[in-house]
Amino acid sequence: MSQLPTLRQLQFLIALSEHGSFSRAAEAVFVTQPTLSAAIKELEMTLGTVLVERGARGAVLTHAGEAVLERAQRVMAEAEDLVIAAQAAGEPLSGPFRLGVIPTIAPFLLPKVLPTLRIKHPKLEVFLREDLTERLFDGLRERRLDAALVALPYESPLIETKSIWSDEFLFACTPDHPLAGSKTLDPSRLENEPLLLLEDGHCLRDHALAACSTGTARSDFAATSLHTLVHMVKSGLGATLLPRMAVDAGLVDQMGLEVMPFDPPVAGREIGVAWRKGSARAEEALQLGEAIRESLTGSGSAGEATG
Amino acid sequence: MSQLPTLRQLQFLIALSEHGSFSRAAEAVFVTQPTLSAAIKELEMTLGTVLVERGARGAVLTHAGEAVLERAQRVMAEAEDLVIAAQAAGEPLSGPFRLGVIPTIAPFLLPKVLPTLRIKHPKLEVFLREDLTERLFDGLRERRLDAALVALPYESPLIETKSIWSDEFLFACTPDHPLAGSKTLDPSRLENEPLLLLEDGHCLRDHALAACSTGTARSDFAATSLHTLVHMVKSGLGATLLPRMAVDAGLVDQMGLEVMPFDPPVAGREIGVAWRKGSARAEEALQLGEAIRESLTGSGSAGEATG
DNA sequence: GCGAAGCCATAGCTATTATCTATGGCATCA
């Protein structure tokens, strides 16, 4: 087998391509120009190909250089992943962990979960980012996030998910609403009932609509958050569906609204954890999901994971 | 950023996992046991994790070790690919090249193409493997092949293809066949005509059936090669479709068979080149396809690529 | 039990090589 290049050499090549000059690239990787020069030469030697065109005004990669660069970047990324995976495997749920959460989960789940997490995994440093599912998934794919808490199902390429919690939908309306007063509610009674929902982009909107296929969304009003949504309900603009998690967290306390569950089979959404396929922290993402489930069960809320 | 491990260290770890003992692994990579021992220790140091459980009867990877191993293998494979890609980019179409060809193409295309290829790319060493499409694609995926010549369309995961040639189908029958004697043939006249075809697994069988949707395959007889197929036609067992490439190569010479083209739009199959997605020699596979197309055009045969 | 054998770790030395400083040649540009 032919001799392999060094990760160091690949790193140098990447720096060279980024800075377009031996001297500046050398500076960027904290070595002197002759060092980088020699390393690139050595790399060209082991590969048997000229990778760089040296000119008086800097260096440009040859065609072969571009081809090697592309793969070098992959190799380096994989190697860095390996380091992260090793640390994660050696001591799971420790160190910085970038977690994305959708806005219809974050304000209700996190206050309950983070304190427990802090106690159980004191070395874990959770960096939170709140955003819509698709943007969180972009973050996972681009390695800006390690995991995300989202509502399932939500298919997306290169993303893997695992459900950790079932979040039941509750019907919320003003006391003078025709459906007010009942203990439980049959979804069919929502027929032609105009529902207030979150604005487009929030997956809760779609899941709520899917949960009661008979209901229709009011197209003239949409809320930007669950908090504004309940205020709109209170002002008499219509009824809505709320996740039990939000209600349990006190979303409608002292609002004077009627809140009632649906008849079984209960409609709802799955809350799950998501990670990039092949991520170095995939295992940790699963463990985090498990930890969150446990912390929810421990504090005695409703819900049960399915898969 | 944390320090990266060395490719050498990863190679040692892989050897260690394969041999289950420091001493034997060291032997396998041609270093002494203390060298490998120190390297693994250094690797554990940079990763901050114990990767190996040392016992009196050998060494076993820890959980973290297994996780790292998996990624180490990926990194090494990528690095080796980089070397190959560099050589390929530096001097395309040179060195050993493992080419798969399906049986209905190989005997007719290769005698025409290989001599030209040898002249145009004298440093290229083509290693041929003849097999059915699916097995060739397996070979591509498992990196046992660099490219394959197959009939398209043929979808398969992780495989990319490019058409290089159109191979028209011709109708072949005995002189006493009802359809014998015509200059060209309308496909609809094959209705209820029992056709002799290759046995299952040959894509030519499927493509021929697709080409004349009206014809039906004789289910009691199937041939194992185009040569036996024409002999079966000659013995009066039925008519068949043959690729023009095979006819041009003399498949039915001195057989006393009638061979006629179809009316336009002419039915046929696309011959193309296939390679593994992301292969280090993807570019060369394309160039090889181009070279084959040129060599076919140069020798003045029929056909034209579409894309 | 008690050597023998096998395994890994350590110590000390050596060869290699990665890197540095100093310098030279060669373009480009004011």
Next chain:
DNA sequence: TGATGCCATAGATAATAGCTATGGCTTCGC
């Protein structure tokens, strides 16, 4: 036509990858 900026080369040095020799620790077989 210097001045400037760029890369290559030379020589010295520090870092390290590798080797030999050896020791401690199990695990067998007797």
